[in-house]
Amino acid sequence: KQRLKLWVRNIPPGISEEEARETILSILTPDNASSLDYFRLSPASKRIPTGTLYLHFKSMEKLVSSHSKLEGFRMPDGKGLEFRLISELSPFQKIPKKRVIDRREGTIGKDADFIAFQQRLEEQKEFKRESAEQQLEKKEAEARKLAEEGGAEGGSECVHTPxxxxxxxxxxxERNQKDRRREEEKERRRKMEERQARKQAEIDAYQKSRGQAPRGGGAAAA
Known part of the structure; x- marks a missing residue:
């Protein structure tokens, strides 16, 4: 397979791809320019201070003729400096394939299956699924209602599933834990009231021994 891709180095930094294209096409003959079917600029970077051009031609004859025009050409950078171009065969000869445009691109909104799928999604959003707790409460409510009304045989029995x-x-x-916490709170309050009552009794006894009226309002000792 023929090698038809050129590698043109030492492109002035700061130059755009469009500017580089205009300069290169002005160097080549019209016949060679029409044979150019791929053009890409790799701009300068911190690692490589100058840019690189990749050119692909349709025939070896046009490539050789273009190489002789580009090799050694002094390309201006627009700031008064000139850069001497270095042209050689590219070590990597492949070029990107042209993107094939799908005629169906952008038409999914008109597809019947997609429209039906969207409608199903909207219906699912509107449908609110019951939680397991809600289902349990519903089953138990139905069982109680049947038991109260004397409904079908076995209606009072609970539905059992794992x-x-x-x-x-x-x-x-959870109900037992709440009951236990409630009883513990009652016991805590009862003990607190007992401690307060004992403390008040001790205070009253002390005041009585000192000849003071108790806080409860009793008469002081003579």
């Missing part, structure tokens, strides 16, 4: 049984146990534990 999930519903787990939720019942969990709710029972």
């Amino acid at each position: 999930l519903l049984d787990y939720l019942r146990e969990k709710r029972e534990k």
